[in-house]
């Protein structure tokens with residue numbers, strides 16, 4: 486038995502959330518529904534413009550790990566925070582949610598812990614403005630062989646692709662895990678991230694990944710074929726397990742050529758932040774515990790449904806009891 490069932494690697498980001506009208510987004514030049522990277526000055530302006538801020542530990546794959554920790558799996562997260570108040574808050578929140586935060590907060594240097602200013606629209610859509618401080622300095626030296634080789638499954642955050650060091654960290658994690666018999670997969674994270682690194686993403690998925698998870702825009706951004714079905718077929722041709730989340734239309738899974746569609750009851754989210762991340766938590770819980778694809782998909786939609794019912798990217802309910810209620814676990 487390996488020490489960890491799931492190990493994640495990604496940006497360690499503190500989310501600062503507030504509600505905003507779409508006219509406010511336009512006025513501030515914020516693009517709705519995506520993650521934009523911002524510099525320090527703009528981060529300060531946006532932070533200052535936020536009313537009734539809520540602060541919560543975030544980071545896409547870290548959110549997924551927190552969800553898996555909530556479900557009681559053995560988990561660890563590889564990420565980088567500064568040894569400042571936000572960084573210590575972040576590391577201890579991760580541990581409290583049941584996930585080992587394996588890299589100690591880094592003292593010295595002048596890059597602070599990363600943060601994302603997230604504006605939640607009346608329709609629940611979230612628009613993220615991320616200031617990548619120390620988190621984006623993550624490199625291969627932060628990946629301990631002991632952690633990566635001790636993972637049954639690793640889950641990598643596509644956002645790390647924005648820096649060469651992140652890419653290296655990523656590939657080291659995947660290769661170490663797979664060489665020791667584990668499985669590696671990626672959350673595509675954002676269509677604009679694919680735009681910046683399309684060829685590398687495709688090569689990585691083809692050569693190094695056992696599974697890939699993304700929303701419709703993300704899956705479609707890889708090959709940009711004529712429609713979703715054509716794009717799914719293209720990705721499925723290079724990766725044995727493709728999971729495409731489709732907001733209020735549920736999820737489509739293609740596993741070894743077999744397609745499974747799991748519907749959801751469409752709602753207006755209170756806050757869509759973390760929908761994809763918590764879907765991944767439920768799905769990976771299913772994968773790690775040997776469930777069939779239909780069950781994995783249903784577990785994912787239950788986790789996503791919980792997180793979009795409140796502000797913030799991590800679960801507030803006891804997810805195992807939601808699974809029990811849906812008769813997915815005993």
Ligand SMILES: Nc1ncnc2c1ncn2[C@@H]1O[C@H](COP(=O)(O)OP(=O)(O)O)[C@@H](O)[C@H]1O
Pocket residue numbers: 699700701730731732733734735736749750751752753754757759760761762764785786787789790793
């Ligand atoms: N409006 C909605 N109604 C019901 N479920 C939703 C809704 N939006 C998202 N979800 C759930 O969250 C999952 C992920 O949402 P999606 O928008 O595809 O991902 P992301 O947050 O990465 O953009 C969906 O597969 C679904 O289970």
Ligand SMILES: O=C(O)C[C@@H](O)[C@H](O)C(=O)COP(=O)(O)O
Pocket residue numbers: 496498499500520542543544545546548601611613615644757758759760761762763798
């Ligand atoms: O990674 C970021 O820039 C913001 C994260 O901290 C945030 O929590 C997030 O990734 C939300 O994920 P999503 O809404 O599931 O894409």
